[in-house]
Amino acid sequence: MAYPLQNYLVLSALLFGIGMAGFLYRRNVIVMFMCVELMLNAVNLTIVAFAAHHGLNVGTVYALLIITVAAAEAAVGLAIIISIFRLKGTLDVDEYDQMKG
Amino acid sequence: MILNENLYTLIPLIPLAGAAINGLFWRKMAGNVSGYLACATVLASFVLSVMAFFQLIGLPAGTERVIHWTVYDWIAVGTFKAPLGFMLDPLSMTWLLIVTGVGFLIHVYSVGYMAHEEEYSRSRYFAYLNLFIFAMLMLVMGDNLLLMFLGWEGVGLCSYLLISFFFDKNFCAEAGQKAFIVNRIGDVGFVLATVWTFATFGDIVFPGLFEALKEPALHPGSLAITCIAILFFVGAMGKSAQIPLYVWLPDAMAGPTPVSALIHAATMVTAGIYMLCRMSPLFAMSPSALEFVAIVGCATALFAGIIGLLQKDIKKVLAYSTVSQLGYMFMAVGVGAFTAGVFHVTTHAFFKALLFLGSGAVIHALHGEQDIMKMGALKKKLPGVFIVFAAGSLALSGFIPFAGFFSKDEILFSTFVSHKYVLWGIGVLAAGITAFYTFRLVHLTCSGESRMPREAADKIHPPPKSMSLPLWILAILSVVGGFIGIPAAFGLPNILGEFLEPTFAQAHHLLGGHGEHSHSTEFLLMGFSMAVVITGFFLAWLVYGKGMARSERLSEAYSNFHRIVSNKFYVDEAYNAVVVRPLRKAADFFGRGDLIVIDGLVNLTGGIVNILGIIVRVFHTGVVRSYAFWIVIGMIVALWVIAG
Numbered sequence: 001m002a003y004p005l006q007n008y009l010v011l012s013a014l015l016f017g018i019g020m021a022g023f024l025y026r027r028n029v030i031v032m033f034m035c036v037e038l039m040l041n042a043v044n045l046t047i048v049a050f051a052a053h054h055g056l057n058v059g060t061v062y063a064l065l066i067i068t069v070a071a072a073e074a075a076v077g078l079a080i081i082i083s084i085f086r087l088k089g090t091l092d093v094d095e096y097d098q099m100k101g
Numbered sequence: 102m103i104l105n106e107n108l109y110t111l112i113p114l115i116p117l118a119g120a121a122i123n124g125l126f127w128r129k130m131a132g133n134v135s136g137y138l139a140c141a142t143v144l145a146s147f148v149l150s151v152m153a154f155f156q157l158i159g160l161p162a163g164t165e166r167v168i169h170w171t172v173y174d175w176i177a178v179g180t181f182k183a184p185l186g187f188m189l190d191p192l193s194m195t196w197l198l199i200v201t202g203v204g205f206l207i208h209v210y211s212v213g214y215m216a217h218e219e220e221y222s223r224s225r226y227f228a229y230l231n232l233f234i235f236a237m238l239m240l241v242m243g244d245n246l247l248l249m250f251l252g253w254e255g256v257g258l259c260s261y262l263l264i265s266f267f268f269d270k271n272f273c274a275e276a277g278q279k280a281f282i283v284n285r286i287g288d289v290g291f292v293l294a295t296v297w298t299f300a301t302f303g304d305i306v307f308p309g310l311f312e313a314l315k316e317p318a319l320h321p322g323s324l325a326i327t328c329i330a331i332l333f334f335v336g337a338m339g340k341s342a343q344i345p346l347y348v349w350l351p352d353a354m355a356g357p358t359p360v361s362a363l364i365h366a367a368t369m370v371t372a373g374i375y376m377l378c379r380m381s382p383l384f385a386m387s388p389s390a391l392e393f394v395a396i397v398g399c400a401t402a403l404f405a406g407i408i409g410l411l412q413k414d415i416k417k418v419l420a421y422s423t424v425s426q427l428g429y430m431f432m433a434v435g436v437g438a439f440t441a442g443v444f445h446v447t448t449h450a451f452f453k454a455l456l457f458l459g460s461g462a463v464i465h466a467l468h469g470e471q472d473i474m475k476m477g478a479l480k481k482k483l484p485g486v487f488i489v490f491a492a493g494s495l496a497l498s499g500f501i502p503f504a505g506f507f508s509k510d511e512i513l514f515s516t517f518v519s520h521k522y523v524l525w526g527i528g529v530l531a532a533g534i535t536a537f538y539t540f541r542l543v544h545l546t547c548s549g550e551s552r553m554p555r556e557a558a559d560k561i562h563p564p565p566k567s568m569s570l571p572l573w574i575l576a577i578l579s580v581v582g583g584f585i586g587i588p589a590a591f592g593l594p595n596i597l598g599e600f601l602e603p604t605f606a607q608a609h610h611l612l613g614g615h616g617e618h619s620h621s622t623e624f625l626l627m628g629f630s631m632a633v634v635i636t637g638f639f640l641a642w643l644v645y646g647k648g649m650a651r652s653e654r655l656s657e658a659y660s661n662f663h664r665i666v667s668n669k670f671y672v673d674e675a676y677n678a679v680v681v682r683p684l685r686k687a688a689d690f691f692g693r694g695d696l697i698v699i700d701g702l703v704n705l706t707g708g709i710v711n712i713l714g715i716i717v718r719v720f721h722t723g724v725v726r727s728y729a730f731w732i733v734i735g736m737i738v739a740l741w742v743i744a745g
Contacts, residue, residue: 023729032729093725100723 008049015042029081029091036077040070105156106170110187112149112197113238115142116231123228127221135224136212139231143208146234147201150194157194164603166191169244169308176247180303188244188307192604195443195597196241196375199450200368204234206571207363210458213567214359214465226266226357233259237368241375246295246305249376253291253340256369257284263364264356276355283349287339291376294332298383301325307379311607314382321386321611330390333380334397341373343431344401347424348673354416358461361416366423366457367450374430374446378439381608385437395435395516399524399531402428404670406534410541411667414471415460418542422497423453425531429512432524437612438515439605440598444586445512447597448504451582452496455575459490462564462572463546467557473542478551482561485569487547489576494543496579498536498634501627507583510627514588517626529633536637544645552649590623 019038026032044063051059081091088095119142123135130138153168160166171186189197208230215223236255243249257280265277299305302313319326337343342350353365364370377384377394384391402425409421426449433442464471466483480487496503499510509532516525551558564572586597602609644652656663665671720731 020733024726024733027726029725032725096725097723100721 005049005053008045012042012045012049015039015045027092027094029084029093029096032093033077033081037070037074040066105152106168106187107172109149109153109168109170109189110172112146112153112201113235113242115145115149116234116238118142120228120231120235123224123231127224127228130220130224132220133212133216133223135220135227136208136215139227140205140208140212142231143201143205143234146238147198147205150197150201153189154194154198157189157191158600162603164606166603167308171244181299181305183245183247183305185248186244186306187242189242190604191601192375192378192443193241195447195601196368196371197238199447200234200237200241203367203450203454203575204237204363206574207359207367207454207458210362210461210568210571211357211359213565214357214461216565226263229259229262229266230360230363233263233364233369237372240372244307246298246307246310249379250291250295253336253372253376254288256364256372257281257288257340260284260353260364260369263360264353266356266360270355273355276349276352280349280353283346284339287336287346290332290335290339294329294336297325297329297332301329311382314386315607319386322388326383327387327390330380330384330387331393333376333383334390334394337373337376337431338397339373340376341370341427341431342401342424343373343397343428344404347401347405348676350424351417351420351669354414354420358416358457358464361420362454362457362461365420366453370423370427371430371446371450374427374434374442377431377434378443378604381434381439381605382611384434385608385611391435391437393435395432395521395524398428398431398433398435399527400428401425402432402531403527403534404428406531406538407666408669409538410534411663412538413474413667415463415473415476415542415546416457416471418473418538419453419456419460422456422535422538423449425535426453426497429509429528429531432528433512433515436516436519436521436524437608438512438519439608440586440601441508441511441515443601444597445505445508447585448496448508448579448582451575452493452503452505452579455489455493455572455579456497458568458572458575459486459493460546462486462568463490465564465568466561467553468560470553470557473545475553475557476546476551477549477553478547479561480547482558483563486564486572489572490547491543492576493579494539496583498539498637499532499630500536500634501631502580502583504579504582506631507586507588510630511586511588513630514623514626518622529630532630533633533637536634537641540638540641541645544641549645550648588623588627590620590627 016039019035019042022035023032023039026035044066047059047066048063051057051063084096085091116139119139123130123138127135157166157168160168168189169186171184173185174182175185176183208227211226211230215226218226233256236252236259238252240249240252240256243252261277261281264280265274267273268277295305298310302310304310304313338346350365350370354361356365384394405421405424405428409418409425412418412421426445430442430445430449433439433445463476463479463483463486466479466486467476470476492503496505499505513525513528513532516528563569586595587593589595644655668674
């Protein structure tokens with residue numbers, strides 16, 4: 001363990017913050033999607049860091065599991081984005097307002 | 102043996118299959134195919150029934166003479182068991198032969214009678230008719246009360262469907278509903294009785310139930326047994342049209358005439374008698390219930406007979422006559438003469454089916470005319486119909502040696518020897534009335550001068566073969582049918598009595614015999630009732646024999662009596678005022694309550710959700726990024742709570 005745990009946690013907090021900010025401020029749906037992925041991986045990093053810190057392999061296995069699920073989720077998400085792009089002809093989320101109540 | 106019993110399971114199943122085919126493939130039924138199919142299925146059932154009959158009489162005589170088999174366990178919950186089982190004993194065998202035999206003849210007749218209907222209408226008709234045969238066979242063959250109730254409801258349904266067969270006519274639809282609703286009242290009695298029977302005796306399968314009834318701890322005449330018996334009788338009142346639930350049967354004449362013959366004369370309406378006979382061990386334990394049955398039956402016999410005196414519709418006369426004859430049967434059961442009741446059911450099935458089919462032939466020939474005041478002198482135009490109609494009428498009025506004589510006389514004799522002299526007197530009076538209205542009916546339709554318009558008289562056509570053949574067979578049965586139950590006084594064997602003895606042994610044992618009676622008493626009573634019948638004929642001849650003038654003078658002289666009787670004692674009006682209208686009012690009241698209270702509550706719930714929706718709508722902007730914002734806010738709040 002070359003670096004202390006705090007470094008990893010700070011890094012992941014930064015990554016999560018960037019992801020959240022992008023998710024909130026960007027209007028391009030693909031960028032928003034990438035921001036979600038970024039937040040997810042920030043959480044993943046936290047898990048792996050804690051696992052290494054406590055010397056528990058279970059955490060590492062969980063991280064692998066999350067990556068697998070994230071891959072599947074990415075596929076579904078991209079598919080949705082493609083079809084909504086076909087429907088609307090734009091990637092701007094502010095145009096997707098049919099769900100207005 | 103096993104093979105045979107499973108073969109007999111087909112007896113009800115074949116007509117069911119016929120009903121299914123006619124009902125499902127009605128588009129494919131061209132011409133008379135539906136009718137032929139229906140006839141074939143009932144004929145097959147009849148043949149199987151005859152086979153079963155011969156197997157049954159091949160068994161040693163006595164209480165062992167029963168064919169009983171279980172197809173599978175239908176319902177088994179705890180100690181409650183209702184198998185899909187069938188029981189053929191002498192009693193159910195008698196009904197089985199009547200239902201399939203007379204049923205077959207009426208199916209054949211229907212082919213001719215319904216020939217003018219549309220093809221799809223015919224297959225609907227025959228599907229219902231076959232379904233009726235199935236339900237009636239389930240009622241008769243079922244070995245437990247629940248299966249019997251299944252058939253009981255099934256015949257009620259078919260009766261409703263067939264009464265309102267011409268549903269585009271309002272009065273037919275209304276008559277069907279009336280029959281259905283009045284029958285429901287009786288059915289409640291049946292259901293309660295079944296439940297109470299199970300609660301008291303712990304079994305509803307007949308052999309087990311009858312064993313339970315032999316339990317010496319049971320006190321005959323106890324209140325519970327009397328109540329159960331009377332509840333069963335309430336069920337019978339509805340189905341077999343007894344006072345006060347008889348009102349549906351005269352209206353049921355709105356259905357096609359063969360239906361009146363099959364369902365509302367020969368078979369279904371006798372289901373009540375069957376049920377009472379089946380439960381004879383129970384009824385025998387409650388003398389007061391039996392007395393009640395006898396009194397109701399006797400009152401019905403007289404009351405319906407009087408109404409029948411002045412009816413103008415040929416089928417209505419026969420309908421009231423049926424109610425009256427059913428009253429006789431209940432009177433027989435009520436005095437413990439179960440065999441006499443069954444005997445009258447059998448002969449009545451022959452001659453009343455014959456009379457209805459004969460009246461159907463008349464109506465058919467006159468293109469739908471049912472008013473006997475517009476008939477007359479038909480014996481010249483329709484000699485064949487006149488002969489069979491007259492044979493049926495003589496049997497109905499109980500003229501020696503026609504079928505009705507023996508059975509009616511047996512009932513009156515049994516009533517007399519059980520010291521119910523008042524009931525006997527009323528029964529004899531009703532016999533005289535029967536003779537009167539029968540003579541009037543035959544005279545006004547067939548002899549005297551013709552009262553119909555000339556062009557109608559010219560269009561009369563004789564019935565086709567398919568209609569006349571069943572008429573002749575039934576006419577022969579009406580003439581000779583009485584010889585299966587000749588009274589002991591003639592010194593000949595009483596075939597039906599001996600056949601049915603094992604079924605009623607338990608009841609007879611409880612009731613005790615009436616002791617020996619000298620044959621001279623019996624002959625004396627026979628002679629007396631014959632004299633009454635002849636007097637009835639004579640009085641009717643005095644009134645109607647010489648044209649209509651005298652009857653019109655009489656109806657003016659006794660205008661009050663005439664008005665009340667021809668309006669059927671205003672019973673329908675009274676029921677309307679006492680039962681129907683208050684019920685309608687109550688329904689209106691509760692309907693409004695439903696509108697205000699129930700609907701109000703439902704609408705209130707909806708309203709609350711609606712208001713909540715209006716509030717929550719604010720957040721549904723449709724802008725994805727605002728959702729994202731709320732997610733983040735939620736996450737922060739959640740974290741803040743956790744970190745709290």
